[in-house]
Amino acid sequence: MDELRFNKVFAGFLFAALLLMAGIKIAEVLVPHQDLAENAYVIEVAETAEVASAAPIDTGPEPILALLADADLAAGEKLSKKCSACHVFDAGGANKVGPALWNVMGRQMGASEGYAYSTALAEFGGKWDYQSMNAFLAKPKAYISGTKMNFAGLKKPQDRANLIAWMRDKADSPVALPSADDIAAEGAN
Ligand code: HEC
Structure with a gap:
């Protein structure tokens, strides 16, 4: 590979890398990353106490x-x-x-x-x-x-x-x- 050809290929890579970085930057601007104050999707995770009370508890005999x-x-x-x-x-x-x-x-x-x-x-x-x-x-x-x-x-x-x-x-x-x-x-x- 002669030097000129090498430089061309190298410049090609460089350009591609630049494009990629620019792309990422643009994407970041277009889709800003934010920490939401609250989760957008709230996944209900029962707290321990709730789990305990959800377990079958002996409620005593049926009334008569x-x-x-x-x-x-x-x-x-x-x-x-x-x-x-x-x-x-x-x-x-x-x-x-x-x-x-x-x-x-x-x-x-x-x-x-x-x-x-x-x-x-x-x-x-x-x-x-x-x-x-x-x-x-x-x-x-x-x-x-x-x-x-x-x-x-x-x-x-x-x-x-x-x-x-x-x-x-x-x-x-x-x-x-x-x-x-x-x-x-x-x-x-
Ligand atoms: C295998 C024997 C046995 C069988 C069957 C049995 N019992 Fe008893 N029962 C006892 C004994 C012994 C005691 C005393 C318990 C104690 O002191 O802890 C008792 C206590 C009682 C008491 C408390 C009485 C008091 O003076 O406070 C009642 C009420 C009672 N039984 C009702 C019944 C009924 C109604 C049945 C049938 C559905 C029944 N038992 C079946 C042995 C039996």
Whole structure:
């Protein structure tokens, strides 16, 4: 390659490089690069707290107050057979594996005379009202952690309503059924 030809080729490269640089400069002017104050496309990234609350949380058992008035007592009595290995529901019934349950609705928890309750239940505190009984029978060990009642629970709200309505009748003077206000308040929870 003679010198002249080399210079031409070299000048060609140089020119091309200049063009390229000029092109980049022009492009920068035409399309100014700016840092946007906000992302143009906002990608929702949930914060840790939100992720935690999005995970399934145990919201407790479904409400049953509205089901009690029309509960099926015969179905409730049938369901009580699941309990009768350990409990007597009749008036004057003795404590067995589990405490006697005549009058249990409305009673203080852990109050059957002469029965040795677990510390967990004895110290739980509160009364057996419709809500606490609903929660306990849905999953005894979830509601009172450490209870010695070995029963998995009744999954279906209708089953719990039928049984609890039947248990309500197993008493000297059955506690009142929930009022319309009670039912509305439960639904609002
Ligand atoms: C395998 C035996 C067993 C079965 C089945 C069982 N329970 Fe129990 N239950 C117990 C024991 C034991 C306790 C005492 C728990 C404690 O002290 O922690 C108890 C406690 C209770 C209490 C608390 C009573 C109080 O005086 O505070 C209620 C209410 C109850 N059971 C209802 C039921 C119902 C309703 C069923 C049937 C759906 C049932 N249980 C099935 C053994 C059983």
